[in-house]
Amino acid sequence: MKRKITLKQIARELDVSISTVSKALRNSAEISDDTKQKVQAFAKLYNYRPNNIALSLKNRRTNTIGIIIPEIVHHFFSKVISGVELVANKRGYNVIIGLSNESFSKEVINMEMLANGSIDGFILSMSKETLKLQDYHHFNETMTQGMPIVMFDRVVSEVKCDKVIVDDFNGAKKAVKKLIENGCKSIALITTKDYVSVGKLRTQGYLEALEEHQMPPKAELILKIDESLDYEAHLEALEKEIEQLFQSNPKLDGVFAVNEIYALLAMKVARKLGLDVPNDVQVIGFTDGVLSKHATPSLTTVSQHAQQMGEKAAELLIDKLESEFNSADEVFQTVVITTDLVERESTK
Amino acid sequence: MKRKITLKQIARELDVSISTVSKALRNSAEISDDTKQKVQAFAKLYNYRPNNIALSLKNRRTNTIGIIIPEIVHHFFSKVISGVELVANKRGYNVIIGLSNESFSKEVINMEMLANGSIDGFILSMSKETLKLQDYHHFNETMTQGMPIVMFDRVVSEVKCDKVIVDDFNGAKKAVKKLIENGCKSIALITTKDYVSVGKLRTQGYLEALEEHQMPPKAELILKIDESLDYEAHLEALEKEIEQLFQSNPKLDGVFAVNEIYALLAMKVARKLGLDVPNDVQVIGFTDGVLSKHATPSLTTVSQHAQQMGEKAAELLIDKLESEFNSADEVFQTVVITTDLVERESTK
DNA sequence: GAAAGTCACGAAAACGTTTTCGTGTTAAGA
DNA sequence: TCTTAACACGAAAACGTTTTCGTGACTTTC
Structure with missing residues (x-):
């Protein structure tokens, strides 16, 4: 059970510095062709992959988005997730899920758990209990800390953020x-x-x-x-x-x-x-x-x-994450997904 | 849009060292009561929460488990996720999902994406294409790198790992x-x-x-x-x-x-x-x-x-993660979930 | 009053990256 | 031959933690 190989180990093995290894792998012009080849070959041999966590810490972004939904055993919500996952993956993001089970406190706890660095932004649909209590402080606090939120389906005008809803x-x-x-x-x-x-x-x-x-x-x-x-x-x-x-x-x-x-x-x-x-x-x-x-x-x-809703929500969130957001001109959009009437046998 | 507060900022603000802040917050006996109170009050005021990513890097564990399934818009799989999430959350873990869409290559890519430090272990059910191709190298490679896997439902004897199946x-x-x-x-x-x-x-x-x-x-x-x-x-x-x-x-x-x-x-x-x-x-x-x-x-x-399968899979994985696994005596178990016949109107 | 012990805190390393800046060697130009 | 420039690389900082170890100031003890 060998651990994953790191830059440091490659450096030691090849008797160069960590910086050189890093640069060689990223094809920097600073490094000679000889060294590049040597390093790249070695890295390939040992199947080197940069450690995501270290990158996240350094870059202060995780390339992960968090989804909070009331429940997952529900065709609508799983379709939405499916849509989110589709575009998230296409754009290089992972998806982490939290379930509120329609409970206010679980929603809050889940959000706090993820908001401490684990993710870059939220896509969520509020729990029924939250709607009933009309307590939205956790959403607003999350946003003031610079973490964007996109809400879908169950939204509320008191929270200012991007939204995707059905007409x-x-x-x-x-x-x-x-x-x-x-x-x-x-x-x-x-x-x-x-x-x-x-x-x-x-x-x-x-x-x-x-x-x-x-x-x-x-x-x-x-x-x-x-x-x-x-x-x-x-x-x-x-x-x-x-x-x-x-x-x-x-x-x-x-x-x-x-x-x-x-x-x-x-x-x-x-x-x-x-x-x-x-x-x-x-x-x-x-x-x-x-x-x-x-x-x-x-x-x-x-x-x-539903799938389209998820896709759109993910687009909105990632767009926001990747725009050098000029905190000032925060402008939120609400996207409305039009419905279609699917006629089957229960109507004439 | 203020960023989340860090130990360093608290330290600077209170004119003590980072170590002191860290220790004070963890109630170390090394720190005087006065200082502790001061630090804790300040931290509370600014709603300090340790950064998960930094912790993950330091501890070399993310407290996150990865689920790879063929599709999520499927009652069985979403029930399994529901079960996994339940015990994962109870035991302090997050859940990150990847969908293979029944495709071998998406399964491989998804696993590689997550295996680079993002998660501590996998719970997965193989894609149909993987079953057809009978190519299991990605599972075995993941495991040799010290990342445990628990498979459920669609399993195969060629991969040696913990399993949860239905009879x-x-x-x-x-x-x-x-x-x-x-x-x-x-x-x-x-x-x-x-x-x-x-x-x-x-x-x-x-x-x-x-x-x-x-x-x-x-x-x-x-x-x-x-x-x-x-x-x-x-x-x-x-x-x-x-x-x-x-x-x-x-x-x-x-x-x-x-x-x-x-x-x-x-x-x-x-x-x-x-x-x-x-x-x-x-x-x-x-x-x-x-x-x-x-x-x-x-x-x-x-x-x-299905839910019970998810719960059991999560238990198995987390148990393995939290045992100081003596790489040597690797012993894998296969848990069989018994089925029940639910009688309804389509039989006499 | 000196040796020993306690207390409260700080410095620094480590986790694995990327990137800026500095530096020694060599080759080119005057 | 001396200066300068190009080249190839390394040192170190930074991201935010935790933890080990060291240290200065006091207090205690004989």
């Missing part, structure tokens, strides 16, 4: 308009409580679409789920709620849900009540997850282009 | 036995080509279960899919193959598939051919993915306990 509003509006054009007269919305910014925007899109078609919104058609519960553990409760929605609105003929699970459950309930999808009820979900594609009937969804 | 053989056997006990007389196997070790073992489990019940295996009941194609892009071709399987075996009443997608497609084909699941055909898949749970009918599967 939730228009995506929702497009979906609901589609339902209306397809003849739906009574369209339900299944959404989350309002503290998740994303849910709020989608709700607004739903309302706006109705308004544009002179369809007055009805409170009893809007179901707000309390997402503080982990839904995987409460599927039955959720299903009951949705069933209630159907039963108290017998004329229901369209459902727009702000995520895949809600949409799938709506289809399940419909089937259970003897309704056919899409002939009796049409359903549209949000998120281009794997469930929608393989459901029966397959689910029409608003696609968020 | 694919018994999992498959259990599943097929279940089908037999449920009255199936003609059970198909949908699997992959043999170079993926995992697929081979599951096939063997299938055969053994049949044999134990004196049911001679029939070649026409075994469908081997060429997985070098990305299946998401070839769903229709796949579906055709499965349809053919059904049509050339009219008495088919049971299907065991080595993954979720194949199982779901089998159910889809069955429905299309007017067969009811589970009354006419019973289906079991492998992997405790999210699709199985939300399919209609929900799919009975062999659960792999």
